[in-house]
Amino acid sequence: MRDEATERSRVVQEALSWLGTPYHLNGRVMGAGADCATLLVAAFEGAGLLNDVHLADYHAGFHLHRGDEIYLEGIQQYCIETVKDRPQPGDIIMYRYGRIVSHAALVVNWPQIIHAQAGVGVVLASGMDAGLRERQAAIFDFWGAK
Secondary structure (H helix, E strand, O other), rough: OOOOOHHHHHHHHHHHOOOOOOOOOOEEEEOOOOOHHHHHHHHHHHHOOOOOOOOOOOOHHHHHHHHOOOOHHHOOOEEEEEEEOOOOOOOEEEEEEEEEEEEEEEEEEEOOEEEEEEEEEEEEEOOOOOHOOOEEEEEEEEEHHH
């Protein structure tokens, strides 16, 4: 029997173990480099909930020159979009930058989130910060899809 609360906690703890990892596009090596997509994959794989996830090919600036929602389509393979007044730990917040949804963060304890920020690395932030809040596109729930 699955214990959702325990699984959510494991995902968050795994993501937190990546704090301070530098930003590196397509990187998935703790302490050496990660981006927002690979951080999510690492957290769910490290928690034992997913394995061998292959991400769609993406490059720097893909969100500025393409209309294909590759990031959103990737998330939809594993999670379901939801509407919540208060996102739960382990939920994924998607953000629109440029033309498409192109950034994500994992909820630690709302409004605290963890994400990999270009030029900064894996950091904690507030999902209520104006720069993020105005770009929020959707909330996704891994457990709601099961």
